[in-house]
Amino acid sequence: MSIILDKNSKIVVQGFTGSAGTFHAKQCIDYGTQIVAGVTPGRGGQTHLDRPVFNTVHDAVRETGANVSLIFVPAPFAADSILEAADAGCATIICITEGIPVLDMARVKRALIASAQAGREITLVGPNCPGVITPGQCKAGIMPGFIHKPGPIGVVSRSGTLTYEAVDQLTKRGLGQSTVVGIGGDPINGSSFTDILTKFEADPATEAVVMIGEIGGSAEEEAARFFKEKMTKPVFGFIAGKAAPEGRRMGHAGAIVEGGAGTHASKIAAMRAAGVTVVENLSEIGETVARARKPLAA
Amino acid sequence: MKLLEHEAKDILRARGVAVPPSGGVIAKPAQVAAALKRAGKAPWVLKAQVLAGGRGKAGGIKLAKTPKEAAALAKAMIGMDLITHQTHGQAIKVRELLIEGGVKIERELYFSVVMDRKAAAPTIIASAQGGMEIETLAAEKPESIVRLTVDPTSGLRDFAGRRLAFALGVPADRVGAFVATAKALVKAFLELDCSMLEINPLILTPKGVMALDAKVITDDNALFRQPELAKKTDHEASALELEAKKADISYVGLDGTIGCMVNGAGLAMGTMDTIALAGGSPANFLDVGGTADEARVTKALGIILKDKKVKAVLINIFGGIVKCDMIAAGVVGALKKIKLKVPLVVRLQGTNVAAGKDILAKSGIAIIQADELWDAAKKAVEAAR
Known part of the structure; x- marks a missing residue:
């Protein structure tokens, strides 16, 4: 098993015919992912990458049975695209788009919360994220497929290339991954660390989790609390941004220490206190997991 | 982007908030x-x-x-x-x-609207104890702080404004003025895509309510729909940071001596941390982005080297969709245009890494190569000494 995606996931790509959508959809198809349709308003009826193009997500879902949406729509229109996918019945939505206004995401998030309260749970991953990959089964995102391999380690991260770095270290030490989830670098995102940890805890194929956080917000602190109260599987945590000054945004809109909150020190302290294995040196993530697992294998 | 007090007040005055x-x-x-x-x-x-x-x-x-x-x-x-x-x-x-x-101050209140990540909504934070920093207030008089989550679509309702007014002990004759001001401030927050709007103090005058100070931070992601803000200068950014921004490169100047060029914001932060852990200090944060071609590498390297504190440069690229050989060619091309006077450490990893390293080695340019990030950081720290 795995979380969020498996070999049966049927994906519709929103923003399919744009340059980013085209390039990455092709990479996903080459990986073996079932991309079943694309959506570009006004280009319905055409064929692109040998897949049918529809005007609306509703049409795509009805005609192809797609259950996951992968979004590459430009930032000004991306929030609306997320709501369209949700309205069309996609239970899983992965939004790659970077630069969506925070207020747009606040409105999206509240719509998703209202939907869940009404009994229809939707998993949104992102925005501003590399996507989700279940190695060997399904890749829905922009991550390089070849650095991954199937295995027992779940990975969840706020960053893109930092995740690749960690995955590469794991794979090179023979540690494959169950699913790798990039939750994105924005202040308001769909799935939190806690949401993904909940799924990994319930997934029989996941034996341990690597969690890569960064400065800003309190998602890592909340995840630490969840780990302490609800998790039985080991978690290895790394937090980026120790050398970052306060009050300056470090690329990601969410990576900013404001009013003394969201500091590297507070996150590390919260994880330590909860019993998460903290990795201080980015280069030692793979090594630390490998060392901890050796006694189990022996 | 942070606005200066007078910029923030002009914006608020135009939206019906009384200012001196x-x-x-x-x-x-x-x-x-x-x-x-x-x-x-x-x-x-x-x-x-x-x-x-x-x-x-x-x-x-x-x-x-x-x-x-x-x-x-x-x-x-x-x-x-x-x-x-x-x-x-x-x-x-x-x-x-x-x-x-000057204005007559009867009482000072604290009033701010911030984007609450957890509630996924703007939240009003207010206190009857104005004039103090909110951090001090939170530490010393946490019981005086009132929090109220605002629906990001409908804004502040009248009844919610009244609740807030009474919770803050606003006298009955000025509750109307307080509610109108609070609603206008929330409206401004939503209309301008703010991430923070702080009025400290918000004062009660004998006749009404007035913003004596104003601090506004807006969401850079929303600039495309904020023509009024897009025209303003970012006062916080240095000349180098503005130059980088124009080239769509994410750059923040720091105090150290090792210039960094990295693809991806998280890895860029992680690289800074690794340099610090290895005993050095990063001169900057720089995310060169997902399309690190020759033009961007040249631009980014140019910006890094304009910082005279830089004693060594570390390029750390994890080739995913971006291929290492492309980046290596970009680095070599950039170094033909820019004369490099400080040592350069390059660490490539990921897609086509062997071809990339080969290009660097055969270029004839003095480049220190490293396989792993830790090794690269140590070499950069050594080179900067």
């Missing part, structure tokens, strides 16, 4: 007399227009009772170096003063 009578902004002592006239009767307040908080205590806000006093203060304040508890020991040069007419 303004004499405008002056950059020369000679402009003081005209500004006093515009601001009305004495006394007047001269306020240094800098982004750091804590100006009052540091001498950046002064009261003048006569025009002569105002002229002397203006002369002393323009050009002064201001060090507040928020400037981390560094002095900020005061270039402009806002001149305002």
Whole structure:
């Protein structure tokens, strides 16, 4: 098993015919992912990458049975695209788009919360994220497929290339991954660390989790609390941004220490206190997991 | 983007929030007399227009009772170096003063709207104890803080505004004015895509409610739909940071000696941390982005090297969709245009890494190569010594 995606996931790509959508959809198809349709308003009826193009997500879902949406729509229109996918019945939505206004995401998030309260749970991953990959089964995102391999380690991260770095270290030490989830670098995102940890805890194929956080917000602190109260599987945590000054945004809109909150020190302290294995040196993530697992294998 | 007080007040005034009578902004002592006239009767307040908080205590806000006093203060304040508890020991040069007419203060309240990540909605944070920093307030008088989540679509309802007014002990005759002000502030927050709007203090005057100070931070991601804000200068960004921004490169200048070029914001932060862990100090944060071609690498390297503190450069690229051989060719191309006077350490990993390293090795340029990040960081620290 795995979380969020498996070999049966049927994906519709929103923003399919744009340059980013085209390039990455092709990479996903080459990986073996079932991309079943694309959506570009006004280009319905055409064929692109040998897949049918529809005007609306509703049409795509009805005609192809797609259950996951992968979004590459430009930032000004991306929030609306997320709501369209949700309205069309996609239970899983992965939004790659970077630069969506925070207020747009606040409105999206509240719509998703209202939907869940009404009994229809939707998993949104992102925005501003590399996507989700279940190695060997399904890749829905922009991550390089070849650095991954199937295995027992779940990975969840706020960053893109930092995740690749960690995955590469794991794979090179023979540690494959169950699913790798990039939750994105924005202040308001769909799935939190806690949401993904909940799924990994319930997934029989996941034996341990690597969690890569960064400065800003309190998602890592909340995840630490969840780990302490609800998790039985080991978690290895790394937090980026120790050398970052306060009050300056470090690329990601969410990576900013404001009013003394969201500091590297507070996150590390919260994880330590909860019993998460903290990795201080980015280069030692793979090594630390490998060392901890050796006694189990022996 | 952070707005200066006078910019924030102009925006709020236009949206129906009462602010003190303004004499405008002056950059020369000679402009003081005209500004006093515009601001009305004495006394007047001269306020240094800098982004750091804590100006009052540091001498950046002064009261003048006569025009002569105002002229002397203006002369002393323009050009002064201001060090507040928020400037981390560094002095900020005061270039402009806002001149305002004095107002009668009956009581000071604290009022702010921030984007609450957890609630995924704007949240009002208010207190009957105005004038104090919110961090101090939270530490010393947490019971005085009132929090109220606002629906990001409908804004602040009248009843919610009234609840807030009564919770803060606003006298009945000014509850109406308070609710109108609170609604206008929330509306401004939503309309301008703010991430923070802080009025400290929000004052009760004998007749109404007024914003005595204003601090506004807006969401850079929303600039495409904020023409009023898009025209403004980012006062916080250095010349180098503005140059990088124009080239769509995410760059933040720091105090160290090792210039970094990395693809991806998280890995860029992680690289800075690794340098620090290896005993060095990063000169900057730089995310070159997902399409690190020759033009971007050249631009990014140019920006890094304009910082005279830089003693060595570390390029750390994890090739995913971006291929290492492309990046290596970009680095070699860039170094044909830019004369490099400091050591360069390059660490490539990921897609086509072997071909990339080969290109670097055969280029004939003195490049220190490393396989792993830790090794690269150590080599960069060594090279910067």
